[in-house]
Structures are given as structure tokens and as C-alpha cells.
Amino acid sequence: MMATLLVGLLLLVALYFALRHVVRNLREGKEDCCGGCPGCHGGCNSCHPHA
Amino acid sequence: MSTLAVALTGNPNTGKSTIFNELTGARQKIGNWPGVTVDKKVGYTRYKDRAISVVDLPGTYSVNARSPEEKIVMDFLLNNKLDLVVDVVDSSNIERNLFLTVQLLEQGIPLLIDLNMQDDAKRRGIRIDTKKFEQVLGMPVVETVGRSKKSTRRLLDVFTSTVMAQYEPSNLVKEHIRKVEAIRANGRSEAEQQEELAEARYALIDKVMDYAVDIGNVGPSRSEKIDHYLANGALALPIFLLILYGVFQITFTWIGQPIADFLDDAINTDFLDFMTGFLTEAGVADWLVSLVCDGIIAGVGAVLTFVPLIFVLFFCLSFLDGTGYMARIAFIMDPIMRRCGLTGKGIMPLMMGFGCGVPAIMGARALDSEKDRMVSILITPFLTCGAKLPIMALFAAMFFPDNAANIVFAMYILGVVMAIIVAKGLGATMFKDKGSTFLLELPPYRMPDMKSVLLETWDKGKGYLVKAGTIIFAASVLLWVMSNYNFSGPCEIEDSILATLGDWMSKLFTLQGFDTWEAGAAILSGIMAKETVVATIGILYGAGDVSTEAEDAADTASTMMQTSMATAFTSLSAFAFMVFSQLYTPCVTALGTIKKEAGGWKWVGFSAVYQFAIAWVVSLLVYQVGRLLGF
């Protein structure tokens, strides 16, 4: 019983942070997703081929 | 003392990012520029008791506000009180680089000119007299050679000294500024003024070059010799294909896959067994053990297994980019891309699409014409992104164990071919009479700086890990709940909400041979994020099969899944499923990006519907023709 409660609580906390991250991303229009950006040396969003 | 505010600017390909990384190390913060999705990188460091903040501005050739990047640079430099702006110049390409320098000088910005890549310049016989250079511009000049502690210290010494105050623009520069003001006031059209300004700037640059730079005659450069083979002649195209195939082999055969197999074993067998045992032992309720093991570990684990593949692929792409070969790909492929209704430059964002469609769609904004941009945005999602790769890798390994790499390669080709067909179609119909342009610098070949390549690989692969820990984690929990409950409480998986939804979805795929509710559920969840296709399959087929462990440890994981999936798919229907997954509706994130970049829900709807339709038709053809042929 104790163990169930503990693991359950842990899971809820983890889930809270995970969902918060997802919601924040949505709200700020950000995405974690990144690609092999061959056009630039910047971070993942600054992809822009040259010239 | 207050923090010293420094900004780095310069052309693309000048080693600016390497200098930024050297200056600030790991203390970097990545944010967004207001209003646009371009990364804003700020780093912090301390030197001689002075706190220093460094902003890495996007690399641009000029500041004419033609692109979002140019606008960002201009706005930032004009609206912020900076103590110092470092203009990173590629010394081996100093003439063209000075165009930006001159433009910045015209704005009266406190410039420190960093003559970077001195070693390259010397090798090419370009000798710059730093003293004369300082004199002729009236700005401090520092020589650097990319990654070296000495270079970094030299820059920091200037940052923290007060030498800046001693400099003022030379008479030559002052005269140029007067000329620029006269041109701006002459009342001609904007375009004419811009041309006159360009001429005036290069006139000044010619004078600077005459005075301070000596260009020796050293014959064709190393790059030109390499280009003789890689960008010219009959071998160029075969070599390109060979390099592409090499990247593939490295990812799927030589390095990526073996690590992935190892990880698969570690997570989906050893760790799973350990957790099941541990939680049961500790007296955790059965349903919670199931949620953790069959839900979260199976779901997140299925995605994590493919992390090595993603990182190896990103590493290869970053490495190729660092060498300067990407520009050659655009160069040799332009006529082919044009025949497909695209431009050679479009190949660069498209190659990003093999990592992830999102930056690829955003990368399309660098294309010059409206037509090139729109077509590129709309065809990008057909490519095999890093999140679709696990689907292909999993199905290929299970149903085509002897030909796995070739089958995955075939899927990549399919994506490319569909992209081409659709590009042609769009070019001939919706974007008919809009032209496209092509103008591209061919930077010299360089041995990429390993630290930068690794940093970049990490930057890009990191997103995949973060996703596994957040959205995939949450989705796994949701999927577990949906597959273990219905509206009247706990139930068998066949009666669950997920089964009902999946069943409803699968009705669409009776002609494609994968009309099981599990496949339907996987496809449905894939619209959220493509990784969840594999996560769903991991949960649905992995659950309850732990007892069928094989003796051979290395095969345990795949055997476990094979036993329950083998009945659900034939190799032909598995192939049809792969084809469908390759082509159907992009994930929510990609759709969101399409809305931003293409401008409007119209294109989101279009993209979602036409891709689903195409995927449906092609997978149907594959299955039915395959059956006729007796597969």
C-alpha cells in the first residue's frame, strides 16, 4: 500500500513536469524537435541555408 | 563594474560559432528573437574580474533587411547599447566579408574586427598587414585562428581593455560615410540607391585591399582541386550518391544500429525485468506495475532505443555541413531539382528534413522565391524524419531481417520520389508561373572542428531526448490508460477505448492489409508525434508477452515483439504499413510550423488531407499489386 502510494506520487510529479513542458511549448510556439540542419551553425531554430 | 555587453556578427561560414563556443564555453542560453523563430544565443563569461555577456547574431552577408536574419541583426545592433560589436571576418575571403564590415561602419557601430581563419588565408597566399588595416579603417583589429586558447585570450584582452575609446573612424571611412549620405539623399529609387551604395562600398573595399592586403599568386587552391572531382565532371553525381549511401550505412549498419540493438536489450529486457521484479517485490499494486512497465517503460523505451540512430545521423549531417560539401550538393543537384520544380538550394532544407521536418520547413524561408518556398514547405513532410525512422527500422528488422538496411533505404527513396512527384505537380498547377532563382557561395572545404560538430549534434539530438521524457512519456501513460480501461472501468485490452478507436480507424485500411485495431491506434497516435507510432506498438504488442522470452539474449526483445506481431502483419502488409507511415499526415508540430511558415490554416488543412490521401492510395497500390505478384 505504502509502495503503491509512493510510486504513484512519484509518477504524478513526473507527469506534472512533463505536461507542464508540453503546455509551455504549445503556448510559446516552441518545439523540441530538431533536425540535422546542414545550412547553418546556429541552434536548431536558426536554420537558414547560405546566400 | 557593470556587465560588458558584446555581440558577434559576421558572414556565414566565418567560424563565428566556434569563436562563440570558445568564448563562452557551456554557459549559453538559447532563446528566441521576438516575433520570429530564429535562435538567440547568449553566452556568459568572466575575464579579469569583468562579467561579459556575448550575443551570437545570425550570420548574414549584409544588413539590408532582406531576410528575417538581416533584420534581426540590424535591429539588435541599432536598438541595444552595446559596449562592443565583434565583426568576425574570414580572412581567406576578406574582400566579400568586408561588405558587411563597411555597412556596419556606416552605422557608427563600435566595431572590433576579428580576422579569423588566419591559417587558411596564409595557405592561400593572402597576407594582411594588421597595423595598416587598423590605420586604414580606424578600428581595432585582432587576428584569430578559430579554436585556440591564445586567440580567445587576445579577444578577451581587447574586450576588457579600454583601447576602444582610442579609435575613431579614419578619414577614408568618414569620406565614405559622407558619400553614403549623399546617395541616400539623391532622390533616386530605392533599387538604384542600393546599387550605388554597393558600388561605393566595394570602391572603399578595393582601397582597403590595395593598402593593407597582399594577395599572392598561389595557383588553384586545394578546394578548387577537390571541386574538380566533387563538383564537376562525370564522377560528381555518383560520388554524391556514394556519400549518401555511406551516411546510411554508418547509421544503420556500422555504428548506429549495433548501439541501438544493445540499448534495446538493456532497456526492454534487463531494465524491464528488473523494474517488474523490484516493484512487485516492494508490494506495488498490480495495475501500477503494469502502468510503469507495460505503459511507460515499453512506450518510452521503444522510442529511446532509437536515440543512437538519431545521434549518428545528426552527427553525419553536421560533419558534412562543416566540410562545406552541402553547398556542392546544391550546386550539382540544381538542374535536377529544377526539373522537379525546385531549386538546388532547396536541397539544403530538404536534407534537414531527414532529421526533422520542423527546422526543414523553417529553413525553406531562406529560399528566394515564393514558389520555391511554398513547394519546399509542402513536400518536406514526405521525407523520412528522425521520428519516422524508428517505425521503418522496427518493421524492417522484424519482417525483413535479411534486408533491413535496404528496405529502410527503399523507404527513404520512396519519400524522396513522392516529394519530387508532388513538387512537380504543385509547380505545374498551384504555383505555375512563379520563377525561382539560384545564387550560392561555394565555401572552401574545411576539416570540420570536432568540438563544434559534437556540440551541434547534441543541440539537435537533445530535442529527441526531451521529447521522449515529456510528450512521449505523457502519451505512454495516456495510451496505457486507454488500452486498459473503457468507460465502465478496467477491462481487457480488446474492449478498451483504444481498441474501439483503433478499430474505427482500421476500417479505412481493409484494402491495405493492416486493418487491425492495433495498427489503427498506432496510426492515429502518430499524428500527435511520429515517435508514438513505435511507442504504441511497443505498448500494445509488448504487453503480456514477457513470458515468451527466447534463450538468446540478443534476440529477446525482437522475438518478444515478433511473436505477437507476426500474426498481425504479413511481410507485405508490414511493407504497406511502412509505406503509409512514410507518407501520411505530418505530426501536429510540423502542421503548426506549416501554419506559421506558409501563412494560414488553409495550408495546414491542405497538407493534412492531401498527404493522408496520397499515403492511402500508394499503400493500397503497394499491397494490391504485391498480392497480384504473389508476395
Place this chain on the structure above:
Amino acid sequence: MTLKDGKTGMKVKVLEIGDSALKNRLMTMGLIPGTQVKVLRSAPLGDPIAIGIRSYNLALRREDAAKIQVAQVG
């Protein structure tokens, strides 16, 4: 002649850049009347072409090169 007619290895001088959507960008990249240009190579399928200007290499399409008037200097 125009830049399009340049043969590999030929050195030319820019006389005039004809009006086109690219004109402004070509000038930003350093193609100004009077600039020396070396024709380097064409891509395996004949188009685009690579030129050397101001000690760097630039690629452009033949149809755009055809709008650039040049004179041979060596």
C-alpha cells in the same frame, strides 16, 4: 559577350549587370562593374556555373549569367 559564354579558366571583367531580380544580391556578393571574374567550372549537368570573384567562389545559373555583360581580359 556575356558571362554565360565564358569558358572554363577564362578571365573576364564585368561591364554591366543587367536588370533582374538578382541584380541587387549579385552586387552585394561583390559582382560590380569592373570586377575581375574567373570562370571556374560548370556543374556535371552543365548548369549552374561556378565563378571565382574577390577570392571566393560563387555559383549561379546560366540564365542569370547571360544577363551579365563581360569582356575577356586573359
